[in-house]
Amino acid sequence: EFRTPLTMISGPVTQLCESPKIEGENKQLLYIVQRSVGRMLRLVNQLMDFNKLENDTLKLRVKRTDIISQLQRFVDIFRINANEKGIALNTYGLEDTFLMWLDVDKLDKIVGNLLSNALKFTPNGGKVELCFDVITREEAARLFTLTDKDIDTQYVKVAVADSGNGIPEEQLEKVFERYYQLDNQSKGTYNWGTGIGLYYARSLALLHHGYLKAGNRTEGSGAVFTLLLPVNDLSYTPEECTLPEEEQNKAFPIQTEEQYQLENTESIRQQKQTLLVVDDDTEVAHYLKALLSPIYKIVCRFDADSAFKAMSEEAPTSY
Template sequence: MFACRPKLTFYSGSLIVVSAILLLLAACSSNGGNHKFTVAFSQCTGGDDWRRTMSTEMKRELSFHPEIEFIYSDAEANSEKQIAQIREMMKAGIDLLIVTPNEVEPLTPIIGEVYESGIPVILVDRQINSRKFTVHIGASNFEVGQNAGSYAAALLKGKGRILEIAGLPAGASPPIDRHNGFIDIISHYPGMQLVGKFYSAGEEERQLLRDSTIDLIYAQNDFMAREAYEICKKLGIEKRVKIIGIDGLSIPGAGMEMVDKGIIAATVLYPTGGQEAIRTAVDILEHKPVLAEQELLTTIIDSTNIRITRLQNEKVTAQQADIDRRQRKIEEQELIRRNQSRIIWSVSFVLLLSLILGLVLFYALRNNRKISRRLAAKNAEIELQRNQLIELGQQAREANEEKVNFFTSISHELRTPLTLILGPADEIMAHPRLPVSVRSQLGLMKKNAMRLLRLVNELMDFRKIEQSKMKIRAAEQDITAFVTDITHAFAAVVAKKKISFEVKSQVEGLKVWFDVNMLDKILFNLLSNAVKYTGEYGFIHVVINRIEGEMVSVRVEDSGVGMEPETMEHAFDLFYQGEDGRNKG
């Protein structure tokens, strides 16, 4: 007992050490690969430079937050598609939603549904018709329109004809607010007149420029401002018509470059809010306080400040590019560090595992001799027990042989008196004047004597079964008549107990092949038990049915006490009796 304890302690300790190493290695391998939060961004459209700049700013800020998994979807200016994408994001189990609604009315319900489900919602740039959101980030489009209107009033000196190009769908909030802000300013100048408003630079706009004297075009983004300039250039009026755009992006071909080249008179800076959206999302997820309304600053960029503005933006862009390069370098170094850590941990694990296996092998070899000696002693004990079992088996066979011989001798002794009983009984029954009642009783006595004789013969057949000389003596008989004849032996008993006793057969005179002696014993035993354990006024039915082909089923049914399931499992065990008295027999 005491010799086994070190073995258990050693192997348990080894298992604990190996498990700890595996856990450390798994932790090292997965370090930095798991995301803590999932943030989804539903963009109304990613097809213009301003939206792409917003996405770029988001990705740049996300590089500082590896704990965030970022999901991006582009609705391609389709409100129904954006609603479906937002529903899919909800099903994905996101932690926060950033969204720029394509249109106000269609998107308000689904955004409210997300907010009410407990998911924080950040609106970027555009608003909705409810307060069911967490934070709104963006410059005031009304203020942008006011800035454009103030600049137009100053540029035209309070007098002139103006054409407006909105560009976005009529249901979106930015064109509405930018238009209202613009009108709020020029309404103070009676000499300034808005002669038309279009949603794209199309043929109608061209016709109006041909037929009217337009002094200024108010384009609600720099892309439409460039289109307007191209149309004016084709009409030869680009020098006369002033153009104001919105966005003020610093990328090549965008608003700042057009102002610097004199293509447009001015552009209103409209920050994207991409960087601010990611920073706010992180604060919300980390349960930090945030402002519900975060208004971004906007200003006019024209020929008076374009130089310094472009220099500042180029400096910021260069610094950001340098930051990006450094970030990529850091990521590369981090990847190298992780790979090196994995290699170090793997080598350490292999070395330690080798050490443990060596100790296990040494311990096993040291105990091998002790185990071998124990096995030798066990083998000797087993061999002794085997020899004893062989001897006991021989004694059992000899005892069984003596038992069989005894029963065989007894059987021979019993057959003679039974034969002497049957002989006189036959002679008496042959007397012609024998009363019917006596003849019936003698017939019953003869049947039971014959049954007793068959039982004696069975004892003698037992010897034959052991020597595999027992044969089935089958003959074609009327099974219904045979069963009915057996039931007559119980007529007096069942009548006394007032038991309903009958044989039910589908076919009369049903001929089948069976061994009379064997089937007689089976049915007699079944009926004996049925009579014994069926109470007064009960029933015993013997049902005979023809089944497939030439086969017949004989079933004994009664209203007796029956057998427990545990007893039924031993129904075919030799000489088995149930534990309670009601199952005996």
């Protein structure tokens, strides 16, 4: 219920952001709306994932991916907030590429929570660091208590450090408890309805057959969160390993603004493939029709019975 109207805002706003007719301050305002809607969608998705974690129904889907390019992308998103707060956001070990088996969505949410917390607890003029390294199983065993199930020979280590007050030693594990929050990294409280970020991040790390722990800098003040993930496919079940997906823009092409031409003649319409759009939300269906009609002949239906009827009458090419 939350995602549908947010998606209806996100889609048109993204299109407006890409329009060359909008520029200057209006474009910057649109970018603010786009980032805010994106953040709201991520929060809603996190709540849904949290519910799936509680019910043990959240699935892991890993594929061979360059983790460094993904980490660079995550950091770039947070660099805007860091600059606004006068915080130096530095990275180490992201100069090359490294392929591993990875669920990008889960990594995004783990690292997103860690960077968000680091920026939150770092004062103006401070620094946040993200460090990437590839280590052996022996090195990993010195950082975490591995089990017989941890059979990989290689692991990636991602550490996010801030220059805040640090975390009291007796609370290094408590910060991962559900609903537990630190007040300025000093006084801890249980806060119902919030304080699920680190609990959520560690749960996702465990789902990814990895580990997440908290610590403090050895030099200077500040907290350090260390994420450990296995590199190779032997750590994952066949169900968790996904086949390479065809790019969406090839499987389901959407015309760009530059290619857009209004096509009204019946002869051109008849040349188009017919696409059946079925959604009980009329706004979503009509938005998809507006988006796809330059390429496809669109038939909209709003319930299963009328959709089945349309499939026999209109003979859609896709649905």
